């Protein structure tokens with residue numbers, strides 16, 4: 001993946017997120033594999049970027065670098081003016097495999113990261129979140145007792161409860177049926193509309209990318225960006 005659609009926010013102030021000429025090479029069992037190269041982008045508070053591309057083009061790898069879970073091989077990533085050196089509480093990620101704690105209930109999973117980082121939800125906020133994600137009936141259930149869609153909505157609720165500055169989501173709605181997906185889009189848009197949180201969403205769905213991003217980049221399997229679409233700019 002090669003990408004440089006937004007190398008500067010062009011507004012003369014510091015971006016929330018800045019990637020400068022970032023690259024990534026995996027040292028796999030079959031030798032080195034280059035996945036990302038020359039990626040430069042910036043994202044401001046309140047901006048919503050969606051990333052679409054075929055399987056294997058490096059979308060999840062890019063999210064892991066931005067989340068500080070992995071270091072780039074080349075280049076630099078800065079968040080809120082600081083060089084990324086590891087995960088931070090103001091930057092949350094919803095993984096493709098949900099990343100739920102199996103020994104905690106739905107409700108506990110949603111509350112825990114916020115409690116750890118002193119963003120505890122009050123009772124009202126928790127009830128609203130459970131209700132809007134249609135999780136009230138399974139609030140005392142453990143992840144092993146949930147459907148894929150319920151797990152996905154729990155992971156989403158947990159990330160929302162952290163109230164991060166930047167929320168990264170890797171195909172967050174892929175396990176939902178059409179009706180629930182649209183319900184989650186509405187909820188999500190409402191949620192991001194009331195905060196200055198920025199989001200980056202990786203998806204396979206062009207419809208989802210258009211619904212949830214004010215900027216969308218489309219990646220080719222190899223060779224980088226084939227389209228860079230911006231709404232309302």
Ligand SMILES: Nc1ncnc2c1ncn2[C@@H]1O[C@H](COP(=O)(O)OP(=O)(O)OP(=O)(O)O)[C@@H](O)[C@H]1O
Pocket residue numbers: 026027028033035053054055056057058059060061062
């Ligand atoms: N830890 C790793 N070690 C070696 N290679 C890896 C590792 N993680 C991913 N890769 C390889 O890097 C490439 C990009 O993977 P990545 O998961 O970032 O792609 P993706 O675009 O998110 O794919 P998908 O849409 O299927 O989730 C793939 O070829 C994958 O096999």
